Amino acid sequence: MSFVDRFDLTLPLIQAPMAGVSTPLLAASVSEAGALGSIGVGATDAVGARAMIEEVRGRTDRPFNVNLFVHARPKVDSVRETAWLQLLAPFFIEFEATPPPTLRTIYKSFADDPEMVATLIDLAPPVVSFHFGLPSPEVLSVLRSCGIYMLASATNLEEGRSIKAAGVDAIVAQGIEAGGHRGIFDPNAPDDELSMAVLTRLLVRDVGIPIVAAGGIMDGAGIAAALDLGAVAAQLGTAFVACPESAADAAYRAALTGPGAYHTTLTPLISGRPARALANRFTALAGLLVGQAPPDYPIAYDAGKALHAAAKTKGEHGFGAQWAGQGAPLSRAMPAAQLIQALRDELDGCKA
Template identity: 55%
Template sequence: MHSTLATQLGLTCPIIQAPMAGVSTPLLAAEVCKAGGMGALGLGSVDAEGGRKAIRAARALGASCLNANFFCHQPTAIDPAKAAAWLSALTPEFARFDATPPNELHEIYLSFVSDPARPEMLLEERPEVVSFHFGLPSTEVIAALKTAGITLFASATNIDEARACMHAGMDAIVVQGIEAGGHRGCFDPDAKDDAQSTLVLLAQIKPHTDLPLIAAGGLMDGADCARALQAGADMVQLGTAFILCPETSADAGYRAAMASDAADNTGFTRAISGRPARALPNAFTAWGATQQLESPGYPHTYDAGKALHAAAKAKGDHSYGAHWAGSGAGRARSLPAAQLMAALTAEIAQHS
C-alpha cells in the first residue's frame, strides 16, 4: 500500500516518525529517511538557531525528507497567585531531594506564533515539511512557507480543528487519536475533548476533506499501520514505537520505565507541563493525581516540572521525568531505527 502523499514526498513507505521534542534526534530522523520514511525533528523547545543546527545535522547524516515540527499554542500571561500556589504544593516533592523549587516560573518555550525568527530560519533551511501542534500560525507565515515550496502538516484532535486546518491551507492533516503519547494537539486545552480513538476520528474527518490524512496514535507495529491505511489514512505516524531505538535521546530512566509494567498503564496528566499529555505512570503523575490546584498553564508549569525532574535525577531518581508514551507502549521494540523500519514495512505488506 502506497499513498500519493508519500510518492509526492519521494518516500518509499508511508511511515512518518513522530517529532518527539526532547527525544527525537537528527540521527533518528536520518535513519528513518534512509529507510524510506519521513524523519522528524521536534523543534518546539528550541530557538531558531537551535532548529537550524538540528536541521543541518540531520541533513549531514542523510535526512532526505525532513519534517520540522513546532508548537503553536496561544501564549498566556503567568498568573502569579497560581504560580505561587503551585510552587508551594511542589515544595515537599523538591524537599525529597534536598532541593527547593524555583522562585518564579518562566515561559520556557516561545510559541511559534510569537517568534518571527523561526519562520525566517525555515525559509532559509527549507525542510521538506513543516508541521504544527496545538494550533496554526498566521496566514502570512503559512503563505510564505507554501510559496517556498514547503509542505505543511497540522494536527487535529476533532473535526472542528480539522476544518481549521483545511481553511488555513494545510497540505495534510495529522489525525491525532486519544491513544497518542505526549501532548494532545488540542487547539484549546481547556475545551471539552471528545477523546476519539484514531480510527474513529479518521472516519469522522475523512468525508469532509480531500486532504491527505495521517493517522497518529497507538500505532506500534505494521498490523496497526495496515489497519489505519485500510481505514483511509494516507500515511501513518509513529512515535512511541521509536522511543527504545538507540538513536533517540531517551535516558536510562525513560528506557527502564518503558520496559516496566508502567508501559501497559499510560494515562493523561497536566501536572508535568500544564497541558494534557499521555505518559507512563510515575511518582510525578501520581502526585498530580492528588492535586486540586489549577496549574499555572503551559509552558510555565513545565518550568517547575523540569526543575523537579532535574533535582530527582541528580539523586538517582528517574521517577519524575516527562516519560511521554502512547497506549501501546508495552509493545515498543528495542531495535535500531533501520531494523524497526524494515520490520514495520514488512508487516504492513504482510497485513495489506
C-alpha cells in the same frame, strides 16, 4: 501525486517529532530507511533549530519533517504559579532541594517567534508540521511560497476543518491513544477524546485532504489498519523511543518495559498541557493535586523540569516526562533502520 509518491516513501510512515526525544540522527536514519523522519524544534530557539535542520541535511538528502509548537501565549499569573510551587515543595524537600523562586516561560510559541519563521524561510525544509494550533495566514502563505509541504495536528473534526480552511496540505489525526502532548487547539475546551480510528474516519469522510493517522500505532498491523481507515500514512512516536538513535535516557527506556507502560496517563501536571506519559510518580500526583490547575504551558513545565532534575540527583527517575502512547507495551528496542524494515515486513504480511 499521492503522499507516498511525493516523498518517495517505501513505507507510508512518519516518525513522530517528539521534542526532547527525536534527534537529527534518528530523523535521518528513518528517512534513509524509506519513511519520513522528523525533528521537533518546539523546545529550542531559532539557532538551535538551524543546527538541527542542518545536521539532518548533513546526514541525508531525503525528505524530513520539522515540527513546531503553535500554542497560545501563556498568561503569567504569579499567584497561581506561587501556589503551584508551594504544592510541589514537599517533593523538592524529599530530594533535599528548594523549589525555584519563580517560574519562567521556557519555550516561545512559533506564533510569537519571527526568528524561527526567518530560519524556516532561509532553510526551507521539505515538510513543516504544526502542533497545538496554526500560525497566521501570512506565515502560512510565505512558507507555502517556499515550496514547503505543511501538516497540522487535529484532535477533532472542527480543528480538521480549520486546518483545511487555512490551506494546510494534510492533517495528522491525533487520537486519544497518542503519546506526548495532546494537540488540542484550546486546552480549556471540552475534549471529545476521539480514538485514532474514529477521528481518522471522520476526517477522511468530511475534510477531503490527506489524513495521517496517529495514536497507539506500534507495528505493521497498526499501519495496515490506519491505511484501511483511509489514511495516507501512519505516524508513530512511541515506537521509536527505544531506538538507540533517540535521546531517551536509560531510565526512560527501562520504564517502557515496566508496569507503567500498561497504564499510560493523560495529565497536564508535568507541563501545563494534557500529555500522555508512562505512569510514574509525577503522573500519580493527580490525586494529591486534585482541584488545583497548573500554570499555563510552558510555565508549568519549568517547575516539572526542576523537580525532575532534583529527583535525578537522588537516583529517582519517576518525575521525568516519559511521554508514551497506549501502545507502549508493544515497544521494541532496535536501530531505527531495523525497526523500519520490521514494520515494512509486517505491513507486507498484512497485504498477503
